[in-house]
Amino acid sequence: MRSDCHVCRSEGFEVHARVKVSLNGKSILATLNTTQDGLLKPGEVSLSNYAWELLDAKENEEVFLSHPKPLQSLSLVRAKVYGNELATHEIQHIIEDIAKGRYSDIHIATFISACAGGRLSHREIIDLTKAMVNMGQQITWPNTMVVDKHCVGGLPGNRTTLIIVPIVAAFGLIIPKTSSRAITSPAGTADTMETLAPVDLSINDIQRVIEQEGGCVVWGGAVQLSPADDILIRVERAIELDSEGQLIASVLSKKIAAGSTHIAIDIPFGPTAKIRSLNQAEKIKSLFECVAATLGTRVAISITDGSQPVGRGIGPALEAKDVLAVLQNTPDAPNDLRERALTLAGTIIEFSPDVKEGEGKAIATKLLDEGKAWQKFQAICKAQGELREPPSAKFTHPITAKGKGRIVNINNRQLSRVAKLAGAPFDSAAGVVLHTPLQTTVEKDQPLFTIHADSKGELNYALSLVLEDPNIIQLEAYT
Amino acid sequence: MRSDCHVCRSEGFEVHARVKVSLNGKSILATLNTTQDGLLKPGEVSLSNYAWELLDAKENEEVFLSHPKPLQSLSLVRAKVYGNELATHEIQHIIEDIAKGRYSDIHIATFISACAGGRLSHREIIDLTKAMVNMGQQITWPNTMVVDKHCVGGLPGNRTTLIIVPIVAAFGLIIPKTSSRAITSPAGTADTMETLAPVDLSINDIQRVIEQEGGCVVWGGAVQLSPADDILIRVERAIELDSEGQLIASVLSKKIAAGSTHIAIDIPFGPTAKIRSLNQAEKIKSLFECVAATLGTRVAISITDGSQPVGRGIGPALEAKDVLAVLQNTPDAPNDLRERALTLAGTIIEFSPDVKEGEGKAIATKLLDEGKAWQKFQAICKAQGELREPPSAKFTHPITAKGKGRIVNINNRQLSRVAKLAGAPFDSAAGVVLHTPLQTTVEKDQPLFTIHADSKGELNYALSLVLEDPNIIQLEAYT
Numbered sequence: 001m002r003s004d005c006h007v008c009r010s011e012g013f014e015v016h017a018r019v020k021v022s023l024n025g026k027s028i029l030a031t032l033n034t035t036q037d038g039l040l041k042p043g044e045v046s047l048s049n050y051a052w053e054l055l056d057a058k059e060n061e062e063v064f065l066s067h068p069k070p071l072q073s074l075s076l077v078r079a080k081v082y083g084n085e086l087a088t089h090e091i092q093h094i095i096e097d098i099a100k101g102r103y104s105d106i107h108i109a110t111f112i113s114a115c116a117g118g119r120l121s122h123r124e125i126i127d128l129t130k131a132m133v134n135m136g137q138q139i140t141w142p143n144t145m146v147v148d149k150h151c152v153g154g155l156p157g158n159r160t161t162l163i164i165v166p167i168v169a170a171f172g173l174i175i176p177k178t179s180s181r182a183i184t185s186p187a188g189t190a191d192t193m194e195t196l197a198p199v200d201l202s203i204n205d206i207q208r209v210i211e212q213e214g215g216c217v218v219w220g221g222a223v224q225l226s227p228a229d230d231i232l233i234r235v236e237r238a239i240e241l242d243s244e245g246q247l248i249a250s251v252l253s254k255k256i257a258a259g260s261t262h263i264a265i266d267i268p269f270g271p272t273a274k275i276r277s278l279n280q281a282e283k284i285k286s287l288f289e290c291v292a293a294t295l296g297t298r299v300a301i302s303i304t305d306g307s308q309p310v311g312r313g314i315g316p317a318l319e320a321k322d323v324l325a326v327l328q329n330t331p332d333a334p335n336d337l338r339e340r341a342l343t344l345a346g347t348i349i350e351f352s353p354d355v356k357e358g359e360g361k362a363i364a365t366k367l368l369d370e371g372k373a374w375q376k377f378q379a380i381c382k383a384q385g386e387l388r389e390p391p392s393a394k395f396t397h398p399i400t401a402k403g404k405g406r407i408v409n410i411n412n413r414q415l416s417r418v419a420k421l422a423g424a425p426f427d428s429a430a431g432v433v434l435h436t437p438l439q440t441t442v443e444k445d446q447p448l449f450t451i452h453a454d455s456k457g458e459l460n461y462a463l464s465l466v467l468e469d470p471n472i473i474q475l476e477a478y479t
Numbered sequence: 480m481r482s483d484c485h486v487c488r489s490e491g492f493e494v495h496a497r498v499k500v501s502l503n504g505k506s507i508l509a510t511l512n513t514t515q516d517g518l519l520k521p522g523e524v525s526l527s528n529y530a531w532e533l534l535d536a537k538e539n540e541e542v543f544l545s546h547p548k549p550l551q552s553l554s555l556v557r558a559k560v561y562g563n564e565l566a567t568h569e570i571q572h573i574i575e576d577i578a579k580g581r582y583s584d585i586h587i588a589t590f591i592s593a594c595a596g597g598r599l600s601h602r603e604i605i606d607l608t609k610a611m612v613n614m615g616q617q618i619t620w621p622n623t624m625v626v627d628k629h630c631v632g633g634l635p636g637n638r639t640t641l642i643i644v645p646i647v648a649a650f651g652l653i654i655p656k657t658s659s660r661a662i663t664s665p666a667g668t669a670d671t672m673e674t675l676a677p678v679d680l681s682i683n684d685i686q687r688v689i690e691q692e693g694g695c696v697v698w699g700g701a702v703q704l705s706p707a708d709d710i711l712i713r714v715e716r717a718i719e720l721d722s723e724g725q726l727i728a729s730v731l732s733k734k735i736a737a738g739s740t741h742i743a744i745d746i747p748f749g750p751t752a753k754i755r756s757l758n759q760a761e762k763i764k765s766l767f768e769c770v771a772a773t774l775g776t777r778v779a780i781s782i783t784d785g786s787q788p789v790g791r792g793i794g795p796a797l798e799a800k801d802v803l804a805v806l807q808n809t810p811d812a813p814n815d816l817r818e819r820a821l822t823l824a825g826t827i828i829e830f831s832p833d834v835k836e837g838e839g840k841a842i843a844t845k846l847l848d849e850g851k852a853w854q855k856f857q858a859i860c861k862a863q864g865e866l867r868e869p870p871s872a873k874f875t876h877p878i879t880a881k882g883k884g885r886i887v888n889i890n891n892r893q894l895s896r897v898a899k900l901a902g903a904p905f906d907s908a909a910g911v912v913l914h915t916p917l918q919t920t921v922e923k924d925q926p927l928f929t930i931h932a933d934s935k936g937e938l939n940y941a942l943s944l945v946l947e948d949p950n951i952i953q954l955e956a957y958t
Contacts, residue, residue, distance in 0.1 A: 006936070012899045016717065036528070039518070049515070078720060082596040106717045109588035117561040238495065238585045241557060420491045457485070 003034035005042035007065055018104060020068040021047070023055045029068050029102045054101065073097045074107060080114040088127045095131035099228040108235040112246065120245030125287070126294050128245065132253035137224045139176065139203055139259040141210070146174045147348050148260035150251050152267045152284065153242075153274020156309040156412050160266075161189050162196075162217060162323040163341035163368070166377035168348050169215030170367045175348070176210050178220030178258055186416050186424035186431055190219040191316040192323070195428050198385035209383040216380060225257040226250075242274065244284055248291050255297070262298045262351040264344055268306025278303065300347050304340070308438055309412055311337040315424035315431015317390035318452060324390070327374040336437075342368065393422075393429040393452035395459045399466055401442045405475030410438060414465070414472045415449070422453040422462040430454055436473065448473045482513035484521035486544055497583060499547040500526070502534045508547050508581045533580060552576045553586060559593040567606045574610035578707035587714040591725065599724030604766070605773050607724065611732035616703045618655065618682055618738040620689070625653045626827050627739035629730050631746045631763065632721075632753025635788040635891050639745075640668050641675075641696060641802040642820035642847070645856035647827050648694030649846045654827070655689050657699030657737055665898035665910055669698040670795040671802070674907050677864035688862040695859055704736040705729075721753065723763055727770050734776070741777045741830040743823055747785025757782065779826045783819070787917055788891055790816040794903035794910015796869035797931060803869070806853040815916075821847065872908040872931035874938045878945055880921045884954030889917060893944070893951045894928070901932040901941040909933055915952065927952045 001008055003015070013019055017032045028051055040046060045063060047055070057063070073093045080086055086094075094111065097103055103111070120128065149164055161177060168175045179189035179199075190199050199219040201209065206223070209216040221230070229250045236242055255263050267284060269275040275284065281303045292299040311322040311334040325333035326341065346360030355363065367373050381387035415432055423430030434449045436442055451466075453459035466472065480487055482494070492498055496511045507530055519525055524542060526534070536542070552572040559565055565573070573590065576582055582590070599607065628643055640656060647654045658668035658678075669678050678698040680688065685702070688695040700709070708729045715721055734742050746763060748754040754763065760782045771778040790801040790813040804812035805820065825839030834842065846852050860866035894911055902909030913928045915921055930945075932938035945951065 009902070009905055016713070018717075033527075048512075074719065078718075081592045081720060104717065106584050106588040106714055109585040110592045110718050110720065113560045113589045113592045234495070235585055238497075238583065239557075239589045240553065241560060241589065423488070426488055 001032060001034055001045050002040050002042050003036055005040075005044075007043065008034065011065065011067065013065075018068055020066045021045070021051065021055065022064040022066070023057055023061060026055050028054050029104075031104050068102075071097055071102055071107075077107065077111045077114060080119070081110065083119070085121055086124060086127075091124065091127040092131045092134070095128065095135055095228045098231055099135035101231075103231075105235055105238075108232060109239060112232065112236055112239070112241055112243065115245055116241050116243035118244065120243070122287075122290055122294075125245045125249055125291050128249040129252045129256070129291065129295060132226045132228045132249055133257045136227045136257055137203065138257050139206070139223075139225070141174060141176070141259045143174045145262060145351065146176065146260050147262045147264070147351055148175060148177065148255050148258065149264045149266070149344060149348060150255065152247065152251070152265065153306075155268050155273060155306050156185070156314055156416055157311040157319055157322065157337070158268075158309075158340070159189060159192050159311065159319045159323050160337065160341040160344055162193060162320075162377070163326050163337070163373065164345045164348065165215040165217050166327065166373040166380060167341070167345040167364050167367050169213055169380065170372040170376040171349050171352070171363060173214065173348065173352060174210060175215040176206055176258055176260075177215065177217045178223065178225065178254070179217060180220055182425040186314050186419035187316045187319055188425065189217065190221075191425045191428065192319045193217045194219075195317045195320045195390040196324075196388050197381035201384060205384075209380065212383045213376065213380045215376065216384060218384070220254065226253040229253055244287055247284065248288055252288075252292060252295065252297065256295065260297070262348070263292070263300075264347045264351075265299055265301045266304055266344055267301060268304045270306035270308075273306030275306070298351065300351065302344065302347060304343075308336070309410070309415075309434065310334070310340060312434050313431060314415060314419040314434065315422070315452065316428040317392070318429075318431045318433055320390040327368070327377050329369060329371070329374075338368075391429040393427070393454050395453045395456060396450050397453075397459055397463065398447035398450045400445045400447050401475060402470075403444050403475065403477060405442060405477045407436050407438050407440045407442065407448075407473060408476045409471075409474035410434070411469075411472050411474075414469055418451060418462045418465055418472070421458065421465055422451050423455070423458045427454040427458070430458065441478070442475070480511065480513055480524050481519050481521055482515055484519075484523075486522065487513065490544065490546065492544075497547055499545045500524070500530065500534065501543040501545070502536055502540060505534050507533050508583075510583050547581075550576055550581055550586075556586065556590045556593060559598070560589065562598070564600055565603060565606075570603060570606040571610045571613070574607065574614055574707045577710055578614035580710070582710075584714055584717075587711065588718060591711065591715055591718070591720055591722065594724055595720050595722035597723065599722070601766075601769055601773075604724045604728055604770050607728040608731045608735070608770065608774060611705045611707045611728055612736045615706045615736055616682065617736050618685070618702075618704070620653060620655075620738045622653045624741060624830065625655065625739050626741045626743070626830055627654060627656065627734050627737065628743045628745070628823060628827060629734065631726065631730070631744065632785075634747050634752060634785050635664070635793055635895055636790040636798055636801065636816070637747075637788075637819070638668060638671050638790065638798045638802050639816065639820040639823055641672060641799075641856070642805050642816070642852065643824045643827065644694045644696050645806065645852040645859060646820070646824040646843050646846050648692055648859065649851040649855040650828050650831070650842060652693065652827065652831060653689060654694045655685055655737055655739075656694065656696045657702065657704065657733070658696060659699055661904040665793050665895050665903035666795045666798055667904065668696065669700075670904045670907065671798045672696045673698075674796045674799045674869040675803075675867050676860035680863060684863075688859065691862045692855065692859045694855065695863060697863065699733065705732040708732055723766055726763070727767055731767075731771060731774065731776065735774065739776070741827070742771070742779075743826045743830075744778055744780045745783055745823055746780060747783045749785035749787075752785030754785070777830065779830065781823065781826060783822075787815070788889070788894075788913065789813070789819060791913050792910060793894060793898040793913065794901070794931065795907040796871070797908075797910045797912055799869040806847070806856050808848060808850070808853075817847075870908040872906070872933055874932045874935060875929050876932075876938055876942060877926035877929045879924045879926050880954060881949075882923050882954065882956060884921060884956045886915050886917055886919045886921065886927075886952060887955045888950075888953035889913070890948075890951050893948055897930060897941045897944055897951070900937065900944055901930050902934070902937045906933040906937070909937065920957070921954070
């Protein structure tokens, strides 16, 4: 709004004020930005896209502005800041206000930091999970066993989901997998899947695909599962605060809302992974087990090596090509991606009462090697709409070794940045292919990695970062 | 920026991203908002007024955008969230980044809540205060004793400052008072003073006024004293979190930066005041004393009754008229305002080595009664630029008693809201005059309060709230 308009002046609305905006019986709480120049006339308001959607507003409609009632649940957030334990209904109250968009980012950040540092009791984590489930849509299944998988904290290129889902579905279990798009990374699982099939499915479509094929890989954002979690995650990312309690409530609420009964959880740890130490991984594992048990959900948790990226491609289509190579058993398929996928698929298969402990991985391997997983994957893609060929980039440019040596270090963060500058994830064909994992020995002028881009401009943009930082891949000369 | 512009796409800037904006050797960290429509062309950016000022930008200049380096100090904030005690240089690092505008509101809210709930040690509060002082301008004085006053948490109409400053200056002490403008209230001390004299003075002008008259009342926002505090306070207000540690660092950093050596602090407590209980007031008092002693600052702390508003006027000019009535000793001057001002002025005068304990108030009373304070006030106003007549509103409207009775309750919050709807503090003449304090007995149709407004529209706006809530002033019928 204009800061000098009569509504701002008489209501005393100042920049950053929380304002209730009502239209046709709907209302939202918005944070006010003010302008002084000609963008708006006195009495006019401009809304964010998010607000337009929530209010279902049309241009030139008349909105009603007022001071919002003080949010009662903020006093509960303050109580948590002061170290009090919150009751079940108090947590429900906070999560309801968050899910309905009543909290500003400042309020959400306060709630998140009040809960961090081990300040949530087990009961509070359980109540938080339940409250988050209850605030969104829930999918129900006729099956008594519905399986799922989750990986805590990303490793670049770790697209095991696209291999695990068809293996598990080919085995005969129900696995309705919802995945996210990239936020800060060059590709999310949903972005990668989208280069192979549509992922933007409604709940009805998801149910139809599962009925037909037993498995799917769809974008979770299209269905409103645990919407409070989506809101909390956005702010958690901004402060890079992933408290253990919130992490567990986040993962379990999404899975329970999706109707899952048995969940395999992968916790990779390593210096560049989200979980840095084995100790921290063990702690999260036991917390997951305790909370899940109370909620009546079975979990199988693997702590795995997270010291290296997985596969070769970084970027949606390039990662999809790694996945296809594994599913099609081509000789050059990245073995690390295959092995991780088979181990996790085995864990999930062992949820089945007919399978003995330790036999799952062999079953998974057989399904993959005999082409059953690849058949199932094609059927899932067709059921989701169509099976697509992942696109290839117009321009490629290899980065070569300056001398002979052995690869001793790979800066995953910088490699991801190169992929993003090249256009990933928006240009789905763009990204980076890594040719030389750790310990590879290379000759002078041998390609280390190749940049893929859809425009000369983006290719040059990515190249300029490589020139600026020659140590993205570090060689140790050997004699 | 436009979300589809090449810079957003190649850099991967998404809505809410933190972006470094550089121009002519200056740079800021900004939070990105994106637009899709015709407001901006691809490659164009629009800046907030705050950003324009910080960058000293002109239209059509070319800015350089980049990903900011991760802020190292955020890991310290996270350490505080996890309950660690921060070292001196770590607190300095955080406060420097805050003062330089590098933290988003989300980061600031995280820091504030990590420090709340008694999680700052005495040493941390001391370091926080010092760091805040060091990040801004500091005023130095040739005098060995420079006094000041502060009131923790506002009572409506409590404009003692404008009475205390001339009394203390008339006594011969140096009192360079900086005050704030209203943020959420109908008038700040600076707004009230501005109806009587200019308050927008530079540090040089403040020093000149003090040299001439020994006292001043100016707007603190015009001088950069403890700028980190201004940033923290904005977010604290949004979450209504006033941690004790932050409160003490906030008050003392401003005063020490202003060069004060002896500070009288008023802590009113009561059900509608900021401090609710005597117990809480006592705790803050002892924390103030401990921290101030380490910093070499003398404090005298009074815990006072905060159960009622002070004076009659609510709104800049109406409060100024209360102040003038006390200074000019008119028969209808509000006695509660006079008494509070004299008590506090007495406390300050007792800082003087020549004055015995318990003698201060009598000295203050004499200076006021003999007209010395009024003379000094006029001289201070002239030194600040001119002595002004506070304006009167064009429209007034009395609200009368519906029947005979005794005043048993006054809703201060609603009364302030009526004053704001009438136009305060922007229209300095607007506001409310309360005629009947608690326990007054009134006849039917006797005026309870009068609304003052500069336009019919605003008057009606205020009246509609009064009609909506007939219990702003509650009567108990008596026989």
